[in-house]
Amino acid sequence: xxxxxxxxxxxxxxxxxxxxxxxxxxxxxxxxxxxxxxxxxxxxxxxxxxxxxxxxxxxxxxxxxxxxxxxxxxxxxxxxxxxxxxxxxxxxxxxxxxxxxxxxxxxxxxxxxxxxxxxxxxxxxxxxxxxxxxxxxxxxxxxxxxxxxxxxxxxxxxxxxxxxxxxxx
Numbered sequence: 001x002x003x004x005x006x007x008x009x010x011x012x013x014x015x016x017x018x019x020x021x022x023x024x025x026x027x028x029x030x031x032x033x034x035x036x037x038x039x040x041x042x043x044x045x046x047x048x049x050x051x052x053x054x055x056x057x058x059x060x061x062x063x064x065x066x067x068x069x070x071x072x073x074x075x076x077x078x079x080x081x082x083x084x085x086x087x088x089x090x091x092x093x094x095x096x097x098x099x100x101x102x103x104x105x106x107x108x109x110x111x112x113x114x115x116x117x118x119x120x121x122x123x124x125x126x127x128x129x130x131x132x133x134x135x136x137x138x139x140x141x142x143x144x145x146x147x148x149x150x151x152x153x154x155x156x157x158x159x160x161x162x163x164x165x166x167x168x169x
Contacts, residue, residue, distance in 0.1 A: 036075035037111070037155035039086065041068060045160025048105070052097045062095025064129070066105060071159045077149060084111070084145040088159050091135040092127060100131045108162035109142045113155045118147045122162055 048066040055061025068090040076083045086109050104124045111119040127138045147155070 034075060034077060035082075035150070035153050036073060037082075037084070037150075037153075037157050039071050039073045039157040039159060041071060041160045042158050045108075045158075045162065048161035048163075049095075050103070055097075060096050063097045063099075064092050064094050064103060066090060066092045066161065068160060073157055080149055081146050082149050084147070084157065085141060085143040086145060086157060086159055087142075088140040089137070090140075091137045092129060093135050094129065094133070098129070100129055102126050102128050105138070105140070106162050106164060107140050108158075108160060109145070110158045111145060111147060111155060112158070113147075113150060118155070119145050122164060 046068045050063045050066075051058065052061040052063055068088055070089045072087050074085045074087075088107055090105070092103065092105075103126070105127055106122060107125050108120065108122045110117060121142065121144075123140065123142065125138070125140045127136060129136050
């Protein structure tokens, strides 16, 4: 980001003083080649609609429509564990009954290996909707996933909307 800002600066060569930048952590080749499970959306979990009370499935009574635009993950290893940080980027568009305020997005993150669920958590992610017409973007992150380093590369991560209930795995 800073490099791009320096390239677009009017002050020429001195715009980006690389010599005075804090040193960045180096990444070794084994970390680059480290296994990090794939992440994907399950069918039916990329979109979420909220309706006015009693207005289910009536397009004229939609409070907001939410969609997930992208999912990603980052992995690190330590002490025999694979630590995973999952991120979800999405947007919310007000419907005909939409208004400014705070809403809660039900986002579930699941890690499975074969048929076994290693991690499952349903979050109530708050998003503030402004007075302006148009989409509100949000980013959700779950940095707390820790699983034993898998012996085989058959782990899969799912992220998406889930209406609950919140006490189910």
